[in-house]
Amino acid sequence: MLQDIRDNAQGTIAKIIIAVLIVSLSIWGMDAIVGGFRGEPEVATVNGEDITEREYLRMVQIASQQRLSEMENPDPTLLDEDRIRQEVLESMIQAEVLAQDAGNQGLELTDQGVDQLIVSMPQFQVNGEFSQQNFTSFVRNLGMGVAEFRELLKRDYISNQIRTSVIRGGVAPAEAARQVLAIQGQTRDFSTLTLGATSVADEVEVTDADVEQWYSENQQQFTRPESVDVAWIELSLDTVAETVDVPEQDVRDRYDELVAEESYEERRSAHILVEDGDDAQSRIETIQQQLDDGADFAGLAREFSDDPLSAEQGGDLGYLREGDLGGAYDEAMLALEEGEVSGPVETEYGTHFIKVLDIRTSEPAPFEELAPGIRDQIAQSRAGDEFARQRTDLADMAFSSETLEEPAEQFGLEVKTRNGVTREGNEAPFEHAGLVRQLFSADVLEDGFNTELIDIDQTTAVVARVTEHHPEAPQPLEEVAGQIRERLQREQTLTLLQERADELLGQLRTGEATPEGDDWTVYDDVVRNQSAVPAPIQARVFSLPTPDEDGFSFGTVADGSDLVIIALSDVSDGEVDSESEQVRNMAQFLAQMNGQQEYSAYVRTLREQAEIERP
Template sequence: MLQDIRENSQGTIAKIIIGLLIVSLSIWGMDAIIGGFSGEPEVATVNGQDITEREFQRIVQIESQRRLSRMETPDPSLLNEDQIRKEVLEALIQQAVLTQDAEEQGLALSDADIDALITQMPQFQVDGAFNRDRFVSAVRNMGMGVTEFRETMRRQYVINQIRTGIVQSGLAAGESAAQLLRIQNQTRDFRILTIPESAVSDQVEVTEEEVASYYEQNAQAYQLPEQVDARYIVLSLSALAENIEVSDEDLQAYYDERAADLAREERKASHILIQDGADAEETIETIQQRLADGESFADLAGEYSIDTVSAEEGGNLGYAGRGVYDPAFEEALFALEEGEVSEPVSTSFGVHLIKATDVRKSAVPPLAELEDRLRRELALSRANERFAEVRTDLADRAYQADNLSGPAEALGLEVRSKEGITRDGGEPPFDHAGLVRQLFSEDVLKEGFNTELIDVGDNMSVVARVAEYYEARQQPLEAVESDIRAELVQQETEQALQERAEAVVAQLQTGKSADELGLGEWTTYTDQGRSDQALNPSLLSTVFSLERPAEGSVFGTDLSGNGATIVALDAVDQGTVDRESQEYQQILEFLATINGQREYGAYQDYLRNRAEVERP
């Protein structure tokens, strides 16, 4: 048998196969050869095709990291892992359905196509040429093998081909775009009258019986949620710094070390400001050459600088310390020797040539004047060095202890209290969802353990425990009576205003005037558009919801604000449409894209509904 193998290995076919293996290994590594041979457990099967556990877990991890990156303060405890896993699995099923559809349509990329795409991707190139090591490293950092990455590219490319084709095939009727533009540009002429709440206040009366009845009917709204009172320790840089003693000797040494920085340095600067643009580089080169030829900086500032105020004084800006100028300007200025001119410096104002004309430093303030500030700085610096160590120590002590007083005493920290914390949180630091979730966990709430040490902010960590638990309970009527009364008064006032407004509208429709009804003068508005910022949005919504008047006026009512507003719509001015305008073209393209996306969504649903999906 070995002899047969030896003989066959000398044949032409064997040599070709070996050559291909060598090329594949040299470019893609072992993944290109063995990637497809390893069987893996699956999480679902779509039309006979497996979705592997490894692929599923990798995408779950990527999605979890993506959601964490979007948090202001990343906290894994805030992630709903079950929801993520559910959404990822459905996305992978949908991807498999789409990939299979693309294959049925004959859309595919050859290995050569994939190789060409990969070797042309800038992120895999060094000095303009494909670099295998960079490619493999980048793929590994994604948590993928080379073969897996190639197959992912193959799937996504063909799926996107179908998606793009369907979306771009979306059509929209020109008249639909024109009608939308007419509505958008429409203006209306109308008048308003206002009936204040005081006009119906004598009709509003709320009895004790009504309050009691409302309380009984809405009892759930007046329940206090379950709450806890908590005891907690805060570890922060400032708290740690308070327990760090700074000796007089250390303070003196720190003062001596900072002496150079404590002396305030101010620099007198002049500049020539050139407007940034196509000619800026040429202008700067001309100025630099004339400076090199011995011409005065001040004269050139007067001739070229667009900062006309300083140009009249030869570009002089006067003295300034740090924190005054644009960061780029400041960095350049404070790097110059006295009398030196900078290279061009770009800021939001334009391009500068900067000259340092003088440097002056104030005397270092005496230690007594800076003692408190420097002592705090030094303590904070030392606290920063110790923070990670103390945090670990506190986490260990709190985990082992059945109280907080021991860890607090050992580390010189304070045990604080906070009352009335609900599952929705409370005042800081219990506005942190992860800490609140821990506080209401079974171990902490029922078993009496401390929470884990939770990072609630930069260099701030909290450990807490439940001091007292209160079950959800009904608030007595006496405690909420005033709130209920106010609610009922508001409801009855609005009802009375609505009835009064409708009665006035009925009388106006019979031809009576506002004066006859004792409502004063109408306030008139003409050519008002939908986006007018000066009017109440609710009022505008009412105005633009009224039917176009055939003859006379159409009336409506609005209860926003502190009263009822009666609207008389007199005319509707249809917006004009220029079918050659950019606005019209944008709306037409937008409608076509929306229709294309709707068609693609329907296509996805069709494929998904007819797919055979099995889950273990």
């Protein structure tokens, strides 16, 4: 047992357990501390064992914190608390069922085993050694004691052993894997004939009475979703920044800082490098003599330089700033004027001859051009504290006000309105799930209160209220008549086309006609998900049975308002090597799927047999 623990603690099981303890709402972690306390109010009873309210609320808190940690910008208003509570309770019930089953099977982990598991977990180690401080901090962050944590770890470990053993028991024969791969790689040859909607357009007739009858029989399909008309005010960092006064001198001071930061000189230099060696000195003297005689620097670099990359470019190193190469090279380069060549310069890389090819300077744009942007940046920076203060004051006032007019006047904000805000699919700012959830809450929708102040993002806060509530209701006929008419026209069109297709299919099956000619489109060796074939046609082609030898399988499919006749002529399975790694991987994948299904069935049976009571 201890050796298994040592092995598993370094691998998948350790990772699963740690993830579960922190965040998971899955069945492996929600048994958290079931059984830790008794004599407290319970939220459910499983086979006589209570899940206490204290246990339940702790797991709800952990789950909520995890959801927030997964958000790029954590926002509690985005949490669906009702859903979290429901998921946590269901997971805790299921985990208790599993823990009881493990106990019934006599599975246990000794205290020594728990100790070994804890000290072996990489999450609690520093430089390969167990850290009591890391362990204690982790347990405290979960809001539980060490004893509770040890009990949780023991139960999760045992439950996971059951899960692992059942899943590993899943099997899948290699032949099944080979067949799946052969089907995945299957190709099909077929031809299509399109019967266009325009060919029966004169026969299609949909009357107003037809539309009205269909509407009356299918009215439930046309409902206007529940919506609210909304008024809101919006406080933003930008609007606060507009009220911030930025003196001209502050703008000039910041511009001067930019000039100091962004003004720089660049020098385009070329060099001839002579690396240290027995003949280095003679080569240096030769290069110097030829330079004195007026030889071309680039030509000498190509001939003599030991830096092959720059030598091809005549020694050109491109533009460099002070400090890019540093040391003696920088010092010599900066001392030269444009077009000048230095004498031998020694560095750690060897001896250089340096030529400055060009000198250019860079500095910010003129003050007049940058001033507006600088002023906005300063205002934004200084507006942060003021925005935070106003946000707090607005939240307090909006909470106590019966309308939005008073806080709007106090903070100089515009009361905006929008009609038809639904539970989803809205434009800003009502794409924010937390704001919408509050709009449809009982306090706001039924009691007429303002929403809380909702941070739409880091620089914008909104308070809203409902001015009118529109329950879900049928859409009137005049709003949907056009779409009903189009639907009925399409149905009539396809019915008429199917009649023509049935007649032609009869001739094809008896041999009176063949799927050939200019009207037919031929497809060869089509694989699944081939983009060149329309999706409806491809789906129908791969659903048709394999044709008899020298025969066809026929079918039809709607493609928009057209109808397509399909003549499938050949099916070829993909070639698969039964001994290949691909087959082994597929067999393993299928075995895991089967194991997961068996485990799901196992858990479902335990759940159905358990006596579960909820107060």
